[in-house]
Amino acid sequence: MAVSSGFDGNGAAAAPIRVLGPLEVCGERGPVSVAPGRQEIVLGALVLELNRVVETTRLVDALWAHDPPKTARAQVQICISRLRKALSDGGVDAIIETRARGYILRAAEDATDIGTFRRLVAEAHALARDGRKMPAVERLRSATGLWRGRCLAGLPSEALAGTAAQWDERRLEAVETCMRLLLELGRHEHLVGELMQLVGCHPLRERLRGHLMVALYRSGRQAEALDAYHRGRAMLAEELGLEPGRELRDLAQAILTDDPGLALEPAAPRAVAPALCSEAAQERGADRDPVVTPRQLPADIGDFVADGTLVSAVGDAVTEGQDKGQLNVVLVLGGPGVGKSTLARHVAHRLATEHFPDGQLYCDLREAGGQLVGPAQVLGRFLRALGVPGQAIPEALDERAEMYRSLLAGRRILVLLDDAVSESQVMPLLPGTGSSGVLVTSRGQLTALPGTRRFDVEPLGQVQAVQLLGRIIGEQRVESEREAAGDLIRLVGGLPLALRIIGARLVARPHWSLTSMWHRLENEQRRLDELAHGELSIRASLSLSYDGLAAADRRLLCLLSLAEGTEIPSWLGAALLDDTTPHPTDLLEPLIDMRLLDITATDRDGEFRCGMWHIVRMFARERLSEESTEAERAGAVRRMVGGWMALVERAHKEIYGGTYTLVAGRGERWYPPEDHVRSCLRDPLGWLESEQGNLLNAVELAARSGLDELCWELATALVTLFEARGYPELWERTHRVALAAVQRTGNERGQAAVLGSLGTLHLxxxxxxxxxxxxxxxxxxxxxxxxxxxxxxCLRDLARIERHHGDDDRALALYESAERHFVRAQDVIGRAYVLGEMAHITMRRADFTRTRSALDEALGICRSAGFGRGQALALRRLGQMLMYQERYEEAERTLLEVLAMVGASGDLVGEGYVLHDLGRVNAHLRRTDQAVRYYSRSARIRERILDHSGAAAVRADIVAILGRPMTPVC
Incomplete structure (x- = not known):
């Protein structure tokens, strides 16, 4: 290991631990000696994950790429002990702590050169956003000057190479940003030589080549700028068989036509000059896979009425300064029923097409039951809406927020956050750049939310209130009783919610006059006097609609308040009433007519879904005891949860070909009409995801209602969704609820099912x-x-643990025991999975006869059951076995079949892996061009899902096949 003088190349004090180059450590007493080999690798792994736990298994993998010795863990402990002593003896302000799963290096960020680099780059970006470009350049120069060669140069560890390559990539990104800023400062003539050197070292980096072309063009060297483009184009064609990206092609065309947009000017950069575009916009790259455009806004209200001045002011506040990169956060404030959400949605629709063409994100931050929606959960929804697969979404809130800000950077997206309760709910959901806009509604002031414009929504004035009432019941009817209409409006204080309810009753009773309606309201004057104090007035208004319902409809409305999901499917009313009508939607029609339910969606078969206002739900819940007995309520909840259980069980059957891999319970089912079941389960996994909120609420409702059997059954059945679409946080949430429920009742079978599923979650x-x-x-x-x-x-998953520990003999014995149990249980899919895992072990042992037999049987089982995911897994294992046998043409055919399967199912993660496999097959076949194409597609997918280590591994294979580094450090 090289020793450090304790100073960097500029004479400034260096970080004690340096990995941006060969590993070096220097403490208060001078250079610290770290034994080369294992100790260096362990220390390097800990530094790369500074202040984060590094699992012992990760350290074992870093030390031994293949076949670690049985004493591997003991040897890691010895390395840790010696490193602790070396750091302590050398006076280095860093300690290594032991954790349950591994170790953590505790130190200040600036104790490592990586931490210093991260801080300097963050400061540079902040300075650049404030328009202080030269100080930003100085920070970036200092940051990139920390490099003394490749990150962890000389460390013989394949496992650390991918992470180290990510840091080398970040250095190049910082260099590119620095060049961009200097170009914006007009330093083009001084940059030409430096950019030529950088392009020479990194000939395939299109952003650097674009910077060079702009610098040459602005220096009056148009022909050389075009020559730089053509040389890069020829190299891409020769090395990778690819054309330059669209931005570089557009830049060349702009130079050829002497486009004025290339001139140095303070105006916003033009799209034809990628070297002048924002760093974030370039990072997305127009030549990459298509960007997902979310359109999540709820429908606008057709009879919307509001103060036009307020509508314009809110819209202007959201878009003001957008072209200058100014992020606007606008708060729409008001009490319940005043129409703040309706106003915000209307404004959002007005702005969407012109100002926010890249999409709109929406979330109601308060669930139907009043429970707050945490920012981590919201970010999970938004990331999925932006195209990130569930498996690629990180667990930690701050990491989700970083990914979210990266995806929004440079895009014009409107974020609408409805019914926010606190600043902590909103802060992680704010974009990092000013091209987007944020519109928030809230009942509170949120005074700690910085940099916001606030607009208070007041009750409607007389003119707007008359207009609203006329749009609901007809203008002629209002005009004929103008004075009574004014009295009604004054009676309810101009609250839009109250006016809509009154209008619905008048529409349903065309023989009623507005005067008679006013007399009905006047009888409740004592409560209506409290209108300005919040919900009491709204409760009084809701009681008017409630009184107009038939007894059966009142009972249904109250029972519907037990369903705490944001949307009500059409079958739910029938389940609550235990009604076997073939058209359950008919039961909800009277409530829809009275505007106590809103239609939120309609499918292609005409089945609709309803929403219930939160305040209507509260009102109905208060009257629940008046309309039903305790036994009736318990039966309604049992049937509702049983209905969700029946549908989830059916969805699992459709996916797996039967109730395979599920531990069955004895909870009572309620079966919706078969036509409805077939309709909603055309895409069973898609249905599970769309009903996610309702299903989570059903698990929690079952727990609260003492339905422990249904609770654990539903929670464990939902693993079908959680595992396939990447929802580990929901997996844990439902299972913790279910575990508490079965423990309270002493339900042993349920405890075992939930505990076993939690074990699978940890795996x-x-x-x-x-x-x-x-x-x-x-x-x-x-x-x-x-x-x-x-x-x-359980035996299957215990075998997975033994495989992870490297004990294949023990794992194989457990898999064989699991197979026997699956046979006894007549669970063919469970057995097929075990066969595939055993095949992976025998494949590595070169027992190809046994491997092929197991994979053929597993594949046959999955095909017979119609389990597509299992077929893809078995076929990929078969392709890997053929590679082990050096039967590369057969391996290629098999993997191409898998590629078609994962592509059809939208499995982006699986597609990235299979493309990587195909690249390796073609590399063995010496088809260099085809191998590089597969590798490049795999790398693009990995980058799209922000799997940087996976992309680095693919790039390493490209380097290997081309025989020279693609991105050396200058």
Whole structure:
């Protein structure tokens, strides 16, 4: 290991621990000696994850790429002990702490050159946003000057190479940003030589080549600028068989035509000059995969009425300064029923097409039951809407927020956040750049939210209120009783919600006069006097609509308040009433007519979904005891949860070809009409995702209602969704609720099912040590109660832990036991999965006869059941086995079949892996051009889902096949 003088190249004090080059450590007492080899690798791994836990298994992988010794963990402990002593003896202000799963290096960020680099780059970006470009350049120069070669140069660890390559990539990104800023400052003539050197070192980086072309053009060297483009184009064609990206092509055309947009000027940059575009916009790259454009705004209100001045003012506040990169956060404030959400949605629709063409994101920050929606959950929804697969969404709130800001950077997207309660809900949801806009509604002031424009929504004035009432019941009817209309408006204080309810009753009763309606309201004058104090007046107004319902409809409205989801499917009313009508939507029609329910969506078969205002739900809940007995309410909840359970179970059957891999319980089902079931389960996984909110609420309602059997069954069945679409946080949330429910009642079978599923969750997260106790406890209970399928599932997952620990013999024995149990349980899909895992072990042992037999059987099972995901998994294993056997043409045919399958199902992560496999196959076949094409497609997908380490691994394979580095550090 090289020793450090303690100073960087500029004579400034250097960080004690340096990895941006060869690993160096320098403490208060001078250079610190770290033994080369294992100790250097362990320290390097800890530094790359500074202040984060590095699992022992990760350190083992870093030290031994293949076949670690049985003493691997002990040797890691020895390395840690010696490193602690070296750091302490050298006076380095850093300590290594032991954690349950591994170790963590605790130190200040500036104790490492990586931390210093990160701080300097962040400061540079902040300065650039404030228009202070030269100080930003100085920070970036200092940051890139920290490099002394490749990150962790000389460390013989394949496992660390991908992460180290990410830091080398960040250095180049900082260099590119620095060049861009200097071009914007008019330093083009001084940059030509430096940019030529950089392009020579990194000939395939189009952004650097674009900067060089702009610098040459502005220096009066138009021909050389075009020559730089053509040389780059020829190199891309020769090396990769690709054309330059669209931005570089547009830039060349602009230079050729002497486009005035290339001139140095303070105005906003033009799209034809990518070297002048914002860094974030270039990062997205127009030549990459198509960007997902979310359109999440709820429908606008057709009879919307409001103060036109206020509508214009809110719209102007959202878009003011947008072209200058100014982020506007606009708050629309007001009490319940005043129409703030309706106003915000109307403004959003007015602005969407012209000002925010890249999309609109929407979330109601308060769930139907009043529970707040956390920012991490909202970010998960938004990231999925922006095209990020569930498996690629990080767990931590700050990491989700960083990914979200990166995806919004440079895009013109409107974010509408409805019914915010606190600043902490909103802050992580704000974009990082000014091209987007944010519109927030709230009942509170949110005074700690910085940089916001606030607009208070008041009750409608007389003119607007008359207009609204006329649009609901007809202008002629209002005009004929103008004085009574004015009295009604004054009676309800001009509240839009109250006026809509009154209008609905008058529409339903055309023989009623406005005067008679006023007399009805006058009888409740004592409560209406409290109108300005919030919900009491709204409750009084709602009671008018409630009184107009038939007894059966009143009972249904109150029972619907038990359903806490944001939307009500059409079958739910029938379940609550235990009605077997073939057209359950008919039961909801009277409530829709009275505007107590709103139609929120209609499918292609005409089935609709309804929404219930939060305040209507509260009102109905208060009257629930008047309309039903406790036994009736308990039966309604049981049927509602049983209906969700029946549909989830059916969706699982459609996906897996049967109730395979599920531990069955004895909870009571309620079956919706078969036509409805077939309609909503045309895409069973899509249906599960669309009903996610309702299903989560059903699990929690079952727990609160003492339905522990249905609770655990529903929670464990939902793993079908959580695992396939990447919802580990919801997996844990539902299972913690279910576990508490079954523990309260002593439900052993349910406890085992939930504990076993929690063990699987930990394996899904890569937390192998944490999974063991859950699986062992579940297995013990399953054995005691004689649940064979449950035992099989636990044995399968315990085998996965043994494989992770490197004990293939023990893993194989457990897999064989699991297979026998799956056979006894007649669970063919569970057995097929185990066959595939055993095949992976025998494949590595070169026992190809046994491997092929197992994979053929697994594939046959999955095909017979119609389980597409299982077929793809088995076929990919088969393709890998053929590669092991050097039967590359057969491997290619098999993997191409898998590629078609994952592409058809929209499995982006799987597509990235299979493309990487195909690249390796073609590399073995010496088809260099085709291999590079597959690698390039794989890398683009990995970058799209922000899998930087995966993209780095693919780029490493490209480097290997081309025989020279693609991005060397100058």
């Amino acid at each position: 899904y997260r890569g937390e192998h040590e944490a999974a063991g106790p859950y699986l062992s406890a579940a297995l013990e209970i399953f054995e005691r109660v004689g649940e064979v399928r449950g035992q099989a599932l």
